[in-house]
Amino acid sequence: xxxxxxxxxxxxxxxxxxxxxxxxxxxxxxxxxxxxxxxxxxxxxxxxxxxxxxxxxxxxxxxxxxxxxxxxxxxxxxxxxxxxxxxxxxxxxxxxxxxxxxxxxxxxxxxxxxxxxxxxxxxxxxxxxxxxxxxxxxxxxxxxxxxxxxxxxxxxxxxxxxxxxxxxxxxxxxxxxxxxxxxxxxxxxxxxxxxxxxxxxxxxxxxxxxxxxxxxxxxxxxxxxxxxxxxxxxxxxxxxxxxxxxxxxxxxxxxxxxxxxxxxxxxxxxxxxxxxxxxxxxxxxxxxxxxxxxxxxxxxx
Amino acid sequence: xxxxxxxxxxxxxxxxxxxxxxxxxxxxxxxxxxxxxxxxxxxxxxxxxxxxxxxxxxxxxxxxxxxxxxxxxxxxxxxxxxxxxxxxxxxxxxxxxxxxxxxxxxxxxxxxxxxxxxxxxxxxxxxxxxxxxxxxxxxxxxxxxxxxxxxxxxxxxxxxxxxxxxxxxxxxxxxxxxxxxxxxxxxxxxxxxxxxxxxxxxxxxxxxxxxxxxxxxxxxxxxxxxxxxxxxxxxxxxxxxxxxxxxxxxxxxxxxxxxxxxxxxxxxxxxxxxxxxxxxxxxxxxxxxxxxxxxxxxxxxxxxxxxxxxxxxxxxxxxxxxxxxxxxxxxxxxxxxxxxxxxxxxxxxxxxxxxxxxxxxxxxxxxxxxxxxxxxxxxxxxxxxxxxxxxxxxxxxxxxxxxxxxxxxxxxxxxxxxxxxxxxxxxxxxxxxxxxxxxxxxxxxxxxxxxxxxx
Numbered sequence: 144x145x146x147x148x149x150x151x152x153x154x155x156x157x158x159x160x161x162x163x164x165x166x167x168x169x170x171x172x173x174x175x176x177x178x179x180x181x182x183x184x185x186x187x188x189x190x191x192x193x194x195x196x197x198x199x200x201x202x203x204x205x206x207x208x209x210x211x212x213x214x215x216x217x218x219x220x221x222x223x224x225x226x227x228x229x230x231x232x233x234x235x236x237x238x239x240x241x242x243x244x245x246x247x248x249x250x251x252x253x254x255x256x257x258x259x260x261x262x263x264x265x266x267x268x269x270x271x272x273x274x275x276x277x278x279x280x281x282x283x284x285x286x287x288x289x290x291x292x293x294x295x296x297x298x299x300x301x302x303x304x305x306x307x308x309x310x311x312x313x314x315x316x317x318x319x320x321x322x323x324x325x326x327x328x329x330x331x332x333x334x335x336x337x338x339x340x341x342x343x344x345x346x347x348x349x350x351x352x353x354x355x356x357x358x359x360x361x362x363x364x365x366x367x368x369x370x371x372x373x374x375x376x377x378x379x380x381x382x383x384x385x386x387x388x389x390x391x392x393x394x395x396x397x398x399x400x401x402x403x404x405x406x407x408x409x410x411x412x413x414x415x416x417x418x419x420x421x422x423x424x425x426x427x428x429x430x431x432x433x434x435x436x437x438x439x440x441x442x443x444x
Numbered sequence: 445x446x447x448x449x450x451x452x453x454x455x456x457x458x459x460x461x462x463x464x465x466x467x468x469x470x471x472x473x474x475x476x477x478x479x480x481x482x483x484x485x486x487x488x489x490x491x492x493x494x495x496x497x498x499x500x501x502x503x504x505x506x507x508x509x510x511x512x513x514x515x516x517x518x519x520x521x522x523x524x525x526x527x528x529x530x531x532x533x534x535x536x537x538x539x540x541x542x543x544x545x546x547x548x549x550x551x552x553x554x555x556x557x558x559x560x561x562x563x564x565x566x567x568x569x570x571x572x573x574x575x576x577x578x579x580x581x582x583x584x585x586x587x588x589x590x591x592x593x594x595x596x597x598x599x600x601x602x603x604x605x606x607x608x609x610x611x612x613x614x615x616x617x618x619x620x621x622x623x624x625x626x627x628x629x630x631x632x633x634x635x636x637x638x639x640x641x642x643x644x645x646x647x648x649x650x651x652x653x654x655x656x657x658x659x660x661x662x663x664x665x666x667x668x669x670x671x672x673x674x675x676x677x678x679x680x681x682x683x684x685x686x687x688x689x690x691x692x693x694x695x696x697x698x699x700x701x702x703x704x705x706x707x708x709x710x711x712x713x714x715x716x717x718x719x720x721x722x723x724x725x726x727x728x729x730x731x732x733x734x735x736x737x738x739x740x741x742x743x744x745x746x747x748x749x750x751x752x753x754x755x756x757x758x759x760x761x762x763x764x765x766x767x768x769x770x771x772x773x774x775x776x777x778x779x780x781x782x783x784x785x786x787x788x789x790x791x792x793x794x795x796x797x798x799x800x801x802x803x804x805x806x807x808x809x810x811x812x813x814x815x816x817x818x819x820x821x822x823x824x825x826x827x828x829x830x831x832x833x834x835x836x837x838x839x840x841x842x843x844x845x846x847x848x849x850x851x852x853x854x855x856x857x858x859x860x861x862x863x864x865x866x867x868x869x870x871x872x873x874x875x876x877x878x879x880x881x882x883x884x885x886x887x888x889x890x891x892x893x894x895x896x897x898x899x
Contacts, residue, residue, distance in 0.1 A: 198547050198550050198551055198568070198569070199550055199568050199569040199570060199571050199572055199855075200571060201571050213893075217889075217893070219886070284723075285710070285712030285713075285715055285716065285720060285724070286712075286720070286723050286724045286727050286729055287723070287727070303711060303712045303714075303715070304715075305712075305715035306658075306711070306712045306713070306714035306715035306716075307711065307712075307714065311715070391715065392658065392659050392717070393659075394658045394659055394714065394715065394871075395657070395658055395714035395715055395871060395875075396714065396868050396871040396872055396875065397868065408863075409863075411543075411544055411547045411548070412543055412544065412547070412862050412863070413859055413862055413863045414547065414568050414859065414862070415859075416551075
């Protein structure tokens with residue numbers, strides 16, 4: 144007589160044996176986490192930006208797009224902040240790309256202590272941002288700046304790194320570039336190492352110089368990685384907070400604010416939650432456009 | 445034929461379901477439905493019932509005199525030891541982070557049971573603070589009425605929402621050796637002389653006067669609010685609503701600030717926070733600065749920056765006067781019991797204990813006289829008699845005003861202060877001295893935007 148298998152066991156086995164239900168089942172925990180910690184806060188943020196909510200106040204009203212209207216038409220600090228964000232992002236990404244590419248090219252060559260140099264060059268990216276920025280803050284300090292003390296030894300009066308003219312923004316960019324270059328370097332190095340060697344050999348046989356091989360073989364081959372890395376860097380830099388907040392707090396006089404720091408200052412310190420949410424959400428369409436553009440370029444490739 | 449559900453369709457539906465969830469109950473509403481108390485629906489206020497024990501968390505700033513924090517923890521432990529099963533945990537946070545953490549706690553309806561509020565913060569967080577009028581009444585019966593400048597900031601719409609704890613009085617710390625060279629061994633007492641003699645010292649020695657013009661919640665507020673008031677400027681009228689910043693008086697204050705900046709001040713001040721002038725003065729790179737007594741106290745033997753040479757060269761003077769007033773604004777603290785506290789009665793009892801003169805006096809002594817009591821009840825404390833330099837700080841308490849003066853404290857004046865509108869006005873003026881009229885007009889617009897909102 145055949146043994147009867149319990150119905151529940153048959154159902155379970157059926158579930159585990161079929162790819163589609165199993166796939167959805169395994170996806171569910173991640174979706175739940177995304178829904179709670181990403182989708183819900185994002186949707187709630189959109190809601191807040193359409194209200195005049197403030198911290199400490201129980202009542203708030205729906206105001207539609209008034210917050211956005213105020214920001215774009217009346218809030219001069221926001222307008223300056225928007226420009227700062229673009230300036231900060233695009234200048235630093237360009238420098239990080241160029242320096243990262245050079246770094247990868249150098250690290251791609253095999254020589255003694257190669258592994259040690261690779262590890263050392265990663266350090267800026269590995270050290271927690273807050274810690275490294277605090278060290279930079281000390282190096283830029285109005286009283287104790289090691290840069291200015293060194294310059295003073297050779298008779299040069301160093302700039303006010305964090306307080307005067309364009310120096311605060313330059314200082315922020317410097318720190319961001321220092322920190323972000325290894326990100327490009329490591330990813331581009333990994334891409335370079337997947338380029339087939341026979342391509343180089345064939346080119347060398349045909350008389351191509353080292354630079355020509357690099358320009359016409361290496362760069363086109365790693366182009367998808369360049370695009371992805373650049374995209375990620377743009378997203379991360381657009382949303383940068385720590386470096387600016389620690390070094391300048393968005394100052395002097397709100398001149399180095401980026402969207403993230405201004406949203407924080409307005410929403411949390413200024414208690415204007417609705418306005419703060421609107422400021423931070425301005426990033427979203429900008430990033431969507433950027434992502435769409437890069438993905439379109441990738442598809443083209 | 446039934447259409448199979450594709451993976452993409454499933455994902456789309458899930459995303460829309462998540463968005464729909466956003467319109468549903470929030471997490472806090474769910475907690476409330478399950479019986480947990482929140483700021484919107486606080487647990488009924490308990491009478492003082494210590495049975496069963498408990499734990500109280502107090503959050504406060506990092507004191508500039510570390511020994512004061514050590515003593516505070518000792519005092520709270522002493523209170524706990526008098527109530528079986530009770531414990532007090534003092535959460536000390538970086539000064540710049542205190543407001544951020546307070547906001548986070550209010551948003552989350554959870555966190556420390558007692559929060560040390562600064563300035564007008566009870567107005568900002570009024571819906572999260574417990575009425576402590578009963579505590580204040582009992583304390584004032586013993587020690588007398590609190591000064592208006594600190595009381596006004598804790599009374600919100602007729603209710604005490606925090607118990608005044610202490611002032612951090614400010615005064616001018618100055619290098620006696622440098623100011624003696626220009627014939628002012630006891631410093632100056634007005635803005636014109638500060639400009640004149642500060643300039644002379646800078647020209648002769650390259651050592652400037654120093655003051656923060658950045659977003660320093662203590663020093664920048666103290667310096668530039670008082671400068672505005674001393675010249676007769678004000679952000680609003682007495683009604684607390686009519687913006688009055690764009691005036692000849694405020695313009696005069698800005699013009700003085702520009703001259704000070706160009707001739708006598710340390711021009712890195714735009715990037716300073718509240719510790720920067722302490723560091724600069726200790727390094728010997730300032731001739732004077734407006735600050736709490738921490739700079740002086742930390743030079744004393746046994747302290748972190750003990751320096752007999754700088755101690756002997758340093759003295760203090762009360763805040764200076766301008767053409768229209770002699771005023772200042774002191775960083776003031778008040779303890780607020782939060783609505784989510786499990787035992788508000790015990791929290792109130794702890795605060796009342798700490799306000800006793802003998803208990804508070806121990807904390808004052810440990811801090812070396814850095815703070816002042818919220819009224820004159822401790823004016824005869826031994827720490828003031830011991831050192832006339834420290835006494836200058838206590839003497840300046842009565843000069844204090846509050847953010848938004850002459851209007852009453854309000855949520856709007858608190859927003860103006862925490863957004864650094866007045867400080868930034870001065871900072872913009874020193875950066876663009878030819879645009880003072882436009883800066884005044886822009887600031888007026890900003891203030892109209894804030895004061896236009898309901899208080």
